[in-house]
Amino acid sequence: MPFTLSRRHFLAGGTALVSAGLVAPAWAKTAPVRLPIPALVDGTRGEPLDLTIRSGVWSFAPGIKTPTLGISQEYLGPTIRTRQNSELNLNYHNTLLEGVSIHGHGLHVPGAVDGGPQLEIAPSDRWQPTLSIVQPAATCWYHSHTHGKTGEQVYRGLAGMMIIDDDLSDDLPLPRNYGVDDLPVIIQDRTFDAKGHLVYSLEYADEDGWLGETVIINGAISSVAYVPAGKIRLRLLNGANARFYIVTFADKRPFHKIACDGGLLRAPVEMTAMEMAPGERCEIVVDLADGAPAGLLTLFEDEFDGQEGTFSSLLDRFLSSRQTALRPSLTLTPDKALPAHTAPLSKRMAEIVHPKPSEIVRTRDFMLAMNGGDGGGHDQHGGHGAMNMTINGAVMDMNVINEEVKRGEWERWRIRSDQGEHPFHVHGCSFLIEQMGGAPTPPDQQGWKDMVVLDNDDWSEIIVRFDHLASKTHPYMYHCHILEHEDHGMMGQFTVS
Numbered sequence: 001m002p003f004t005l006s007r008r009h010f011l012a013g014g015t016a017l018v019s020a021g022l023v024a025p026a027w028a029k030t031a032p033v034r035l036p037i038p039a040l041v042d043g044t045r046g047e048p049l050d051l052t053i054r055s056g057v058w059s060f061a062p063g064i065k066t067p068t069l070g071i072s073q074e075y076l077g078p079t080i081r082t083r084q085n086s087e088l089n090l091n092y093h094n095t096l097l098e099g100v101s102i103h104g105h106g107l108h109v110p111g112a113v114d115g116g117p118q119l120e121i122a123p124s125d126r127w128q129p130t131l132s133i134v135q136p137a138a139t140c141w142y143h144s145h146t147h148g149k150t151g152e153q154v155y156r157g158l159a160g161m162m163i164i165d166d167d168l169s170d171d172l173p174l175p176r177n178y179g180v181d182d183l184p185v186i187i188q189d190r191t192f193d194a195k196g197h198l199v200y201s202l203e204y205a206d207e208d209g210w211l212g213e214t215v216i217i218n219g220a221i222s223s224v225a226y227v228p229a230g231k232i233r234l235r236l237l238n239g240a241n242a243r244f245y246i247v248t249f250a251d252k253r254p255f256h257k258i259a260c261d262g263g264l265l266r267a268p269v270e271m272t273a274m275e276m277a278p279g280e281r282c283e284i285v286v287d288l289a290d291g292a293p294a295g296l297l298t299l300f301e302d303e304f305d306g307q308e309g310t311f312s313s314l315l316d317r318f319l320s321s322r323q324t325a326l327r328p329s330l331t332l333t334p335d336k337a338l339p340a341h342t343a344p345l346s347k348r349m350a351e352i353v354h355p356k357p358s359e360i361v362r363t364r365d366f367m368l369a370m371n372g373g374d375g376g377g378h379d380q381h382g383g384h385g386a387m388n389m390t391i392n393g394a395v396m397d398m399n400v401i402n403e404e405v406k407r408g409e410w411e412r413w414r415i416r417s418d419q420g421e422h423p424f425h426v427h428g429c430s431f432l433i434e435q436m437g438g439a440p441t442p443p444d445q446q447g448w449k450d451m452v453v454l455d456n457d458d459w460s461e462i463i464v465r466f467d468h469l470a471s472k473t474h475p476y477m478y479h480c481h482i483l484e485h486e487d488h489g490m491m492g493q494f495t496v497s
């Protein structure tokens with residue numbers, strides 16, 4: 001499938017390094033370590049999983065000690081594995097000196113256990129939600145959703161992956177050996193100072209949000225995974241605060257995308273490069289039967305802005321450019337001694353049934369706007385404390401319910417912006433994308449989603465139905481998943497009754 005670059009960003013490419021005020025320190029150009037694999041915890045046994053929100057010290061590169069946050073880990077949290085038609089009991093304990101709320105991103109659970117900003121866990125308190133998992137197999141995640149502090153807390157480490165299994169995904173011939181041929185790949189970017197400490201400022205974030213200049217995968221700046229010489233499943237999560245990525249392999253080998261945010265696609269989609277917006281997940285299967293190492297590239301999409309040529313020529317230019325040395329990627333290195341998964345992919349996977357047009361009973365419009373202080377002037381170092389980010393003219397207000405939705409009814413939501421691209425996320429559901437920025441939905445996005453990219457050209461449209469309740473005290477949220485936009489107010493609340 002041809003790759004066309006559709007994105008337009010707020011600033012011209014190449015300004016990201018300037019806006020962060022820093023370039024990657026010399027120690028970031030480091031020899032690779034083994035890919036860190038977050039611990040896997042089994043959530044299907046019923047007993048509560050202890051999740052301690054804590055401070056930590058993590059080595060993003062050998063010899064560097066960075067103060068971080070984590071969930072029962074120094075940085076990030078364990079991968080929680082659960083299953084359709086089971087109960088997941090969580091026992092969060094907040095040992096920090098500030099409040100934290102933790103949202104289960106992609107989960108179809110009621111507002112009362114959704115973990116939005118209304119459910120902040122006070123310092124030294126606990127929160128023990130029971131989640132009934134009713135949805136099909138998917139790669140989800142959990143992360144800080146603390147009012148006004150989501151960006152900073154996620155940046156410092158409060159995020160983890162969640163895997164939902166079901167009978168269908170078990171029956172398909174897919175790699176499923178966690179940490180061996182089924183790997184979590186949490187892509188983020190960070191700005192470090194010379195000592196290796198994380199640099200973050202919501203106030204100084206520019207229109208693009210906070211863009212780090214160094215990519216980390218599962219908390220490692222440069223890593224290698226020794227994997228079987230067969231099919232490898234990667235569960236990719238764009239866990240960055242603000243960065244859009246292009247994911248591809250250095251040797252341009254094709255891969256198959258098998259799932260997007262909310263679960264398996266109808267059929268695998270062959271691709272050689274893929275865009276990922278902040279908050280998005282996708283599962284891909286790549287074949288390493290040839291025994292050659294495969295370098296996973298996580299390219300900064302904004303650096304392709306305004307460039308002309310085929311993707312292949314842009315990629316060649318990019319690979320020969322100096323910047324690539326700043327962010328070596330994860331390398332998958334086949335080890336022929338390991339038992340390999342070689343079964344061909346199934347041509348048919350999930351059944352995805354669209355509602356009939358007559359079943360869609362309501363349309364809602366959402367306009368995202370950036371009414372930042374000076375409007376057009378991009379003062380890189382002046383700060384943007386007064387920047388207002390709005391949806392339908394309103395900044396997020398914890399005391400205002402912006403929309404009231406009826407349970408079990410299909411709705412069409414049309415979303416666009418006054419400026420640039422935004423990844424829009426809706427809590428408590430998965431939805432289907434009918435168009436993106438006025439264009440037809442690409443084949444690899446024609447599955448269940450909870451993220452849709454929109455821009456200022458035309459409407460993105462989703463069709464959505466909510467099957468769980470969300471009250472005025474525990475409403476759901478819809479928001480931009482550029483976390484600095486969210487923290488600046490680009491978010492709204494809605495009930496389901």
Ligand SMILES: [Cu+2]
Nearest residue numbers: 422480482485
């Ligand atoms: Cu935004």
